[in-house]
Amino acid sequence: MIKIAVFGLGLVIAGCAAAPAQDIVGVEDCTKAAGLDKRTGCLQSNVNFLQQLITKNALEARQRLNAASTEIIALKSEVASLKSMVATLQTSVEQLKAAQKAPDKKPDAKAAPEKKPEAK
Numbered sequence: 001m002i003k004i005a006v007f008g009l010g011l012v013i014a015g016c017a018a019a020p021a022q023d024i025v026g027v028e029d030c031t032k033a034a035g036l037d038k039r040t041g042c043l044q045s046n047v048n049f050l051q052q053l054i055t056k057n058a059l060e061a062r063q064r065l066n067a068a069s070t071e072i073i074a075l076k077s078e079v080a081s082l083k084s085m086v087a088t089l090q091t092s093v094e095q096l097k098a099a100q101k102a103p104d105k106k107p108d109a110k111a112a113p114e115k116k117p118e119a120k
Helices: 002-018 036-105
Strands: none
């Protein structure tokens, strides 16, 4: 049991050393600033940058969502028109089938036998 705990602790330590902090493009490293005012300004600059990035991403997401919503509405209307076309085609097929069956149901009138031409 102790061997497993030591092994797990070793993996955690190795994982922490192998996974450095992730840098965000555009964010400054404020730890290098000398004075408190400079650090505060650096942090505020980072906050402003991140807020602008969040706003830009939210706007892009909203635009993509609106575009997708518009496309969904257009596709729904197209599906509705296709459904109506299918319904009209089905009724016309049923009418054609009924028209074909109607002559078959009538008994044929006795036709006069054909006269063969007499040979002379």
